[in-house]
Amino acid sequence: MTRTVRAAIAVAGAAVLSLSVVTTSGVAQSAPDSERRQDIKIGLLLPESKTTRYEKFDKPYIEQKIQELAPGAQVDYYNAAESATTQQQQVNTALAKGDKVLILDAVDSKSIQSSVDKAHAAGVKVVAYDRLAQGPVDSYVSYDNRKVGELQGKALLDALGDKAGSGQIVMHNGSPTDPNAADFKAGAHSVLDGKVKIGKEYDTPNWDPNNANQQMSGAISALGKDNIVGVYSANDGLAAGISTALKAAGMNVPLTGQDAQLDAIQRILVGDQTITVMKPYKPEADIAATMAVDLAEGKALPKDLVPLTVTNGSGDKVPANLLTPVVVDKTNIKDTVVKDGLYTVDEICTPTYEEACKQAGLE
The missing domain is CATH 3.40.50.2300 (Response regulator)
Structure with a gap:
């Protein structure tokens, strides 16, 4: 091997080493992190609109917090208009769209269990919001x-x-x-x-x-x-x-x-x-959004986010956060x-x- 070739290999090796150092820095990771967050797809399923809270507060607060935590994340929104059958169909749609996490406020906590089972079988996480659904729910946020x-x-x-x-x-x-x-x-x-x-x-x-x-x-x-x-x-x-x-x-x-x-x-x-x-809607919405983003990113939910465990109607133990009403x-x-x-x-x-x-x- 000639001296010139050895020098070229050394330069190339140094460049690779330099690249490996750069890619382990926070700056270099921002691009793939951003791309990963843009891949996050969350389904938001609320039960009805006669109660003004859902459209006026819950929906915008949850969407806002998700975008704050994961800019570029996709949120697919569904309102069941008080129909348990419609909500089951909406879960099917969310799964077909490839949503990785469902934030679910169940119209009927019992009948929705088959949909929760289907999500679980597909590897999709379910955050029970405000109402505790039956089935293998991954986390729950509500008030006492x-x-x-x-x-x-x-x-x-x-x-x-x-x-x-x-x-x-x-x-x-x-x-x-x-x-x-x-x-x-x-x-x-x-x-x-x-x-x-x-x-x-x-x-x-x-x-x-x-x-x-x-x-x-x-x-x-x-x-x-x-x-x-x-x-x-x-x-x-x-x-x-x-x-x-x-x-x-x-x-x-x-x-x-x-x-x-x-x-x-x-x-x-x-x-x-x-x-x-x-x-207060915002604390509840913020916690639900945080749970959803963490689960979408494959993270374990920290204890301060789910300090309690509750048992739902199907006997599943669910990590939970229950807030105090006023x-x-x-x-x-x-x-x-x-x-x-x-x-x-x-x-x-x-x-x-x-x-x-x-x-x-x-x-």
Whole structure:
């Protein structure tokens, strides 16, 4: 081998060595990392749009956080419009598209199990969002839903005061296919049982406000309006229908809710609803997005992201993160929904509610 050839080989070797050093640096890794993130495909499956939270808050917050963590990631969005069958079809579509992770808020936690099984068999991870689906779910984020019911029950008792023992209440527990509704109900009963008489109690399929309105009208007819001292409503959508029925009967009694919907905040201001339970959407959405990106990148979820383990209806143990809900009444609207950025004072205090806003210190 000539001296010139040996020199050329040495230069080439040095170049290779130099290249290997560069490619192990953070700068050189950015290109393949970026390409890897662009390959991330996440399916976001939400249950319905009658409850304003999903389109107004959950969807944009989740999408925003995913893009923050994994710029260029693809998010395929589906809304099941309250149909369990539609949601099963949407899971099939997401799998066919090649989504690597599904963020799933189940319409029906039981019937969706076959879809969760199918995703698991395909190596697709499932993050249960807000509602705990059955099947081999990889992680779960929600609020302490039994605590929600406890807070609602306590608020109702506090509002009833001495009337708790002198009349009856009506309970509207929400959709029987939503596992959260069972938790709300159990939490509320743990506080209310033995302290107040429950005259009528209803499940309301699909959380339909119109059904709640009809149920409340039926309860008023059956029990008599003078015998009803309060109403437990598991969420604000039901409370809207219930409030209309109460007004039609010339009644104004304590009424609970949940989700901190704008119309519920306005009802609270004018005394048509007593409280709502706020479950700040952004923390829940951010955690779900973080779980999804970590799982899409093949990472194990850190303990601080999933500090708990829960068991779903099919007996699977699921790593979980359960956040703490907050009661909102007329006295703390400014320090809760306004401070957290759910709504501005201008959004709440339209001309109809202007005077009530002044009285509540919302100016």
